[in-house]
Structures are given as C-alpha cells and as structure tokens.
Amino acid sequence: MKKVFLFIFISLWGILSVCAQQSSVIVGAEQTEAYFPLLKGKRIALFSNQSGIVGDKHLLDVLIENKVNVVAIFSPEHGFRGEAGAGDHVASSVDEKTGVPILSLYDGIQPGRPSEDSMRKFDLLIVDIQDVGVRFFNYYITMTKLMDACAVHHKKVILLDRPNPNGHYVDGPILNMKYKSGVGGLPIPVVHGLTFGELALMVNGEKWLPKGRICDVTVIKCLNYTHQTMYRLPILPSPNLPNMLSIYLYPSICYFEATPVSLGRGTSLPFQIYGHPNMKGYDYTFTPHSMPSAKEPPQKNRLCYGVNLSNLSEEDVWKKGIDLSYLIDAYRNLNMDDHFFRSFFENLIGVDYVRKMIEQGKSVDEIKAMWQGDVEKFKVQRKPYLLYKD
Template sequence: MDKLLPMLQNKRVALVVNHTSTVSKRGTHLLDSLLSRGITIKKVFAPEHGMRGNADAGEQIKDGKDSKTGIPIISLYGKNKKPSAEQMSDVDIVLFDIQDVGARFYTYISTMHYVMEACAENSKQLIITDRPNPCDYIDGPIMKPALRSFVGMHLIPLLYGCTVGELAQMINGEGWLEGKKKCALKIIKVKNWKHGQPYSLPVKPSPNLINDHAISLYASLCPFEATNISVGRGTYSPFEVLGAPDKKYGEFTFTPRSLVGFDKSPLHKDETCYGLDLRKAASPKGFTLRYIIQFYNKSGQGADFFTRSRWFDQLMGNTSVRKEITEGKSEAEIKAGWQNDLTKYKKMRAKYLLYAK
C-alpha cells in the first residue's frame, strides 16, 4: 500500500477487483481501504463471479452499484468484456488487483487482457498489484490461434507459470493486444516470493475453488465440463470429486444439490453420481490427462463422451488432444506431442520473469 498510494493521489481511479482484492490480515477490501485514504474511485469493473465473488460460473454479471459504498459497478463479464472509451473517459488510472490460479482458461486473465487493450486505446495507465501463482507450473498444450476464446486468449500453455504481472508484460512484449498496441503498465511486485515456492490462498479465488488441493486439480479436471461427468459442482468438494449417474464409473457416490455460494444449478442436480473421490489424492504437480482418459475408457461412448467437443478443444487449446484420446493413445504419448512447444515457450517466458529463482 505504501508504494500504491502515491501513484493514486489526486488521480481519478477505476478498479478491476473482486473478493480476492484484500490488503490486510483482517481481509479489508482494496476499495474500502483506498476510499478511507481519500483516493477518488470513480468506478469498479467487475470480472466473472462479480465484485463480491458470489456469482456462479458463467452467470451474467450486471451493472449496478456497490451496496456498501455506492460506487458504480460495470460488468466485464457478459456482452461487455472490454471497457468502452466512454467508460474510460473520466478516469486517469486503472488498477487491477485480482488473484489468479495460473490456468489459461481461468477468465480473470482474459479480463486483464481486455482492460490492457482499453488502456492502450485510451492512453490510460494500468497498475497491477501482483500476487503469487498458487499453481506455478508450465504444462499442457499451447493454445492454437484458431481456438482463441474468452477461455483462452493467449498463445501460452494450459498452465503457464507466470503471475498476472509477468503475463501482462508478456502480452505487451509479444504484441498480443489488438493492433499490437502497448499498454502503459506498472507492476507492483510481490515481496518475499519466488517461482517454485508454494503459496496458500487466504481467500478462495472463485466459488468452486475452495482450497489449495482443489486449485491443484483444477487445470486437470476443468476439461470434464465439456463432458457428461460432474466435477462436483453442487457439493462441498468441487473439483475434488468426479462422477456421473452410472455405476460403471466407480463405487464412490455423491449427489449434486443446489448450493448457494457454490452452484445453484449443477450438472446432474439431485442425481446420485458414481465415480472417484480425489480429496486425498496427491496433487498432480502440473497437468494430467489420467482422469479424462480413465473416464473416457469406462464410458464406452467413443467420441460421444465429449458432449461439447468444441468447448473441450477450446479449454484444451487444440483439437489433437481429444482426437488422440479417442484413438487410444496413452497420456505419455499425448504429452510428448507438446514438449517442443513448451521448450520454446519457456525460452520466451524467461524475458518477462519478475520472480526468477
């Protein structure tokens, strides 16, 4: 906060924040803290799950006002994903402070991209208060340009091994903004953290990532959401259990319910699901296909296992992984196909690191 406040004095500020934007052990929200210090906050831009982090995945976020402070809130999740010139006209600086989890399809970094673009187009400075990456690995396929979407905007691996600050520098440096524009960028670095050091999140980053273990499994389990297999939404162990209403998937059972604060309309709601309990499973320490391959083999459905094949490809970042699974290739064979790309990525990534070991 000591570094941040002088940058914001006598400036009109827009925040890109959510419930993870806390600045003290007491959990004080950044918005409240800045207002108490006399900083002029003109508006808040809200990402997926909303400013308070209580909206379901994919649920449209609406414009409004913060119930506590009365500050206007503008949604960046739904039809409007990028701040407009009009929305940027009455601010001098945009401040981004959101906790990421290091997975390419976690949409906070897509919101950051569009905010960077808006700042570049409207000659505004962007300040990023950086935070550690709790799933700090480089693994998985590189995104193919033809499959770009809001769940994958950058040509990076599924697990990309950067903080949001480092990724923002990469977006600038590699010319990934529209028209290869550059965003005026200032990173407030994390203290006392280097790549490879574990980091336990003090606040769950979204409604269904409730603990460190779920975060470690998230990248490997999220692609199931393009299948008929539940990842445990509607239970108290989302992204730690897998199953569907068919006994062929396993002896462990769970029943998704409508749970406020988790998921109000989960897949297989009120149906008994059979599958795997991963709550005590070892962290994959990266990305694994073992669970997708295991459930695919048990399904007997062939290519029909992927109920939303385009969505699966967008999450994975390519079309080859799905095809190779249906061809019966092993995890080792599939992963071998992206190792050369990862080697090239690591070399490029090195230019933007702020927290090298």
C-alpha cells in the first residue's frame, strides 16, 4: 500500500511540476511594457498567425486596443487565422475582425518575400509566431526573408520570443545547402534547439542573410524559461499538428512526406500514424479523406494498413529525439526498393547518406552516429546566441 501511495505522490508531483513550469513562463508578447514604448509614432506591420496570443487575446487585438498604428499583417503558410492548408499561397485580404490589411507574401518578385510596395507601408515589423524548432517547419524561412527585406529597407524588427517545444535537444544532420528548398533554408540540423529569437540572432551573427546583410533586431525574451522547460503550447501552430504528441513526433515521421506512405494527413491523427494500402502484417487501419487542412492527402480515400503512434507517452517521445525506426519499418515492409524514396527526401533530411544507409540495411543507431559530429559542431556554433539556459 505504501508503494501505491508513493507512486501516486510521485505522479502527482510530476504533473504539478509541469503545470508550474507552464504557468510561470511569460512569453515576449506579454511583456508590453518592454516594447510598447518602441512603437510610438510608428506604422507597424505584424508577422503572426493564430498562435500570437497574449493571455486570452490575439496580439493584434491588444495592439489595436492600445491605439498602436497597425497598418499591415504578414501571415505564413497557413494564413493569419491558421485556416489554410500546407503549401497554400495566402492571398492579400483584410482581417475581418480589425479591418487591418493582410498583405500576401507571394505578390513580390521572390516567393515568401514582401513586395516593394508592401515594404513602403510600414516603419517597424513585429514578429510574434509560434515555431516548433524543426528545420522543415518553414515559418523561420519566412522570418529570415522578412529580416532580409527589413535590412534592405532599413526597417527595425522587434521579435517577441516564444518557447520552443522541441528546444531541449539538437538532433539530425546539418543541411547541405545544395538541398536548400522551401523546407530547408539555413545550414542547421533537423532539430536546432533554438527559439525564434535565438535563431534570429544567429542569422545575424553568422551572416546568413544575402550579402552578409544585418537586420536591426530587438528580441523580447521569455521569462522563467529554459531549454529544458516542457512547455505545452496554448495555441497550436498548424492545423496538421493538432496536439503536443504530434509536435514531438514531427521530427521523426515527417520524412514520410517524401514517400508513398501516409502519415495521417486527412485523418484525425495527422503526424501520429503511418501506413499504406500495401503494408502487410498490421491490424491498424485508416483511410485519409479530403478536408480543409489536407485537400489532397496522400492515399486519399484508400484503406491503409499501418501503425498508430497516438498512444505513445508524450514524455517518452519528448526524451527520445529523432527516431528513424518508423521510416525504416515502412521501407522494409513495402519492399519497393528505388521506388520508396522521392528526391524530396534529401530536402527534408538535408544530406544524401541517410537514404543510402537505409537502403543498405543500416540500423537507426548507425545512421544517427553519422550525424553526431554535426550535432556537436552546431551546439558549439549556436552557443553565443543562446538567450536561455540550455
């Protein structure tokens, strides 16, 4: 009986500890006293989406209530209210609640970069958006393009920092820049372990903007946060990452996007399941269907056999890091040889040796050992830019 009570006590203590960490973190956007004085007399543009929350209000609403002159909104891939699907180009429009113009990032010469006309409309850009700390989650690519546009046009950027839910570790190979694409824009590992604020400082410090340009960035730090804080996001950043488990699994199973295997887009469990109509030996089944967040999901309307990961422990996945066992399992089960991987795989993983090693039958540990040098190198490289205890 004593052991039972001890177990219950330890479990409750763990839950309370996580809740205490969660409630004590103060994100950059909440510290209005630190950045409101910088906005006086300025025309403000805002780069944000549905995740830009201050308490129970959106940052845009807070700015408008405080008579800040917000003249434009830039929104990333899924739109300002988070309703667009992956890869959808968000057109210019107006935010229905406030009447503030939403300027498309696809009306300029370069996709994802504001037009010259858009840049002339504001004096200062606020960045407030929730990232998940993974190289192929491309909000950071939009951020760096905005930083470069602001550097060219001599506009100041205020970045309101938020915790990185995958910020407790660094894992995966550093991107070989010959595979640079819309899902990989900087020479960083798959999981970089940086907040948006830290990454912005690193972009400047490493001179990663074109021609070594430097953007005038002020970061409003989170308070009471370290890289080991298990922070639960109050608002999820993407319609296809519907819970914390999907965010923790994302660095491990997104590679299925470069194969015929479904990872659950078009179901209620995106990034928490995987399967294919021809996978053998599995009892679990699912059928992807068209929905607003996944209009044409892989294996649409086809019965898939595979694996349900949705019952895994969040904490176990959080601790484990990148796990290629799911990818290797599907590769070996389908036995498609050269027809399993598409060229997009190298864009996601960032190097050419991972595909080759999987095809050669190498183990997860052997593959991860290949990129361990990249991990250690990057930890040293990023150290000057860390704003929070590692």
